[in-house]
Amino acid sequence: xxxxxxxxxxxxxxxxxxxxxxxxxxxxxxxxxxxxxxxxxxxxxxxxxxxxxxxxxxxxxxxxxxxxxxxxxxxxxxxxxxxxxxxxxxxxxxxxxxxxxxxxxxxxxxxxxxxxxxxxxxxxxxxxxxxxxxxxxxxxxxxxxxxxxxxxxxxxxxxxxxxxxxxxxxxxxxxxxxxxxxxxxxxxxxxxxxxxxxxxxxxxxxxxxxxxxxxxxxxxxxxxxxxxxxxxxxxxxxxxxxxxxxxxxxxxxxxxxxxxxxxxxxxxxxxxxxxxxxxxxxxxxxxxxxxxxxxxxxxxxxxxxxxxxxxxxxxxxxxxxxxxxxxxxxxxxxxxxxxxxxxxxxxxxxxxxxxxxxxxxxxxxxxxxxxxxxxxxxxxxxxxxxxxxxxxxxxxxxxxxxxxxxxxxxxxxxxxxxxxxxxxx
Ligand SMILES: Cc1ncc(COP(=O)(O)O)c(C=O)c1O
Numbered sequence: 001x002x003x004x005x006x007x008x009x010x011x012x013x014x015x016x017x018x019x020x021x022x023x024x025x026x027x028x029x030x031x032x033x034x035x036x037x038x039x040x041x042x043x044x045x046x047x048x049x050x051x052x053x054x055x056x057x058x059x060x061x062x063x064x065x066x067x068x069x070x071x072x073x074x075x076x077x078x079x080x081x082x083x084x085x086x087x088x089x090x091x092x093x094x095x096x097x098x099x100x101x102x103x104x105x106x107x108x109x110x111x112x113x114x115x116x117x118x119x120x121x122x123x124x125x126x127x128x129x130x131x132x133x134x135x136x137x138x139x140x141x142x143x144x145x146x147x148x149x150x151x152x153x154x155x156x157x158x159x160x161x162x163x164x165x166x167x168x169x170x171x172x173x174x175x176x177x178x179x180x181x182x183x184x185x186x187x188x189x190x191x192x193x194x195x196x197x198x199x200x201x202x203x204x205x206x207x208x209x210x211x212x213x214x215x216x217x218x219x220x221x222x223x224x225x226x227x228x229x230x231x232x233x234x235x236x237x238x239x240x241x242x243x244x245x246x247x248x249x250x251x252x253x254x255x256x257x258x259x260x261x262x263x264x265x266x267x268x269x270x271x272x273x274x275x276x277x278x279x280x281x282x283x284x285x286x287x288x289x290x291x292x293x294x295x296x297x298x299x300x301x302x303x304x305x306x307x308x309x310x311x312x313x314x315x316x317x318x319x320x321x322x323x324x325x326x327x328x329x330x331x332x333x334x335x336x337x338x339x340x341x342x343x344x345x346x347x348x349x350x351x352x353x354x355x356x357x358x359x360x361x362x363x364x365x366x367x368x369x370x371x372x373x374x375x376x377x378x379x380x381x382x383x384x385x386x387x388x389x390x391x392x393x394x395x396x397x398x399x400x401x402x403x404x405x406x407x408x409x410x411x412x413x414x415x416x417x418x419x420x421x422x423x424x425x
Pocket of ligand 1: 035108109110111112114135137185189190218220247248249250251258259
C-alpha cells in the first residue's frame, strides 16, 4: 500500500467523498444536483446585521462578555426562542414553552446532530435501518462510525411500516444482533421528497417500541412545507425515551448553519459531551442573528420563502409530467427534491452516474444519481423474497433538485432532462 495512505484511519478508505460535494464543483446552467437553498430573507438579514453592528459599536465591554465562546449546548436566548416555536409548531409534550429551553441542543447544522446521535449510540457492527434510498449524509456517517446499514423499501409515502418491521426481525435473525436505530425523514425526505402520513408515523413508532429500537426522526425540511405540517413522531414519545428529533434552520436561513434537536433524557448530556469534543460550541454570533430572526421575523418571512419553493417545485413537476418517459416519481408536498426512476428492472440496470457524466453534463444539466443515496457497504431487505440480501441500489433513480434555480430555468432544464432520458433509456 502507498505509505502515505497507510497512516490514515481505516474509515478514510471505506468512505468515499460525498457525490454531492463532488458534483457541486461542476457548474451547469441547469443545475438540478445539490440541494442549495435558493430563497433567503435577503432583505431582513442586512437589517439584523446592521442592528448587531450598531450594538457591537456601542458597548465594547458588554460585547466582549456576550459574544464569547458560548455554552456547548447553545446560546440560552436562541434556545428560548426555539422552545417557544417548537411548542407552537410541533405540539411536543416535553416542550411546553420557552421555560423548557434547556432540553434543546443547538448544533452546527443538523448534520452535526445526526453525527452526535450516531457517535453516542453506535458500536462497531450495530445495525441501523434506513429508507432505500436515504440521505447520504446519514447512511455514510453510519459506516464512518462503524455501523451496519440495512435498507428498507419505500414507496411514494416513504417507509412502509410492514416492511420495516420485517426488516428488523430478519436483520436481527441474520446478523444475530439487535437493531439499534431506525432512521426516518418525516417531512419531505431527501432524496425522494416523500412525507410520511400520520398513520405510518404512528405505526413506525409502535414498531420501534415493540422491538426496542431508537428512532432518529430527522425533520430538516420541517419549515419548507407546502401543506399543513404533520406532527412529528416525537409527539408520540411521551416519556422522552425513544425518539431523537432533529431539525434545522438551514433550509430557510442557510448561512447560519444552525441545527436544533431534542435528545431523549438518557442521551442529552452524552450528545452534549460529544459535541464538546468536536467543536466546543457553535458560534455565538450566528445564534444571535438567529435569535432575532426567529424571534421577530420568521412568521412573516416564511410564507414568502415557502411560496417560492412551491413555484419552483410546480415548474419542475409540470415539466416532468410533460416530457419524461414512463417511470415512478414523487410529487413532493415540501422540501427541495423530486425523485424519478424507470419502471421495473431498469431501476437497477440503468446507470444514472454514467448518464449524468456522458449525456447530461455535456448538455449543461446535472442531477444526483440514485446510487449516491446508499452506503458504501451494507444490506437491503427484499420485499419479494422477504429476506435480507446484499445491498440493492436503485442505480436508475435520480434526485431532481428544484431548490436553487428560478422557475424558468427549472422548466427548461427538466424538459431537457426528460427528452434526454427518452433518447437514452
Ligand atoms: C434529510 C437531511 N437531514 C439533515 C441534513 C443536514 O442539514 P443541515 O446540516 O444543513 O442542517 C440535510 C441536508 O441536506 C438533509 O437533507
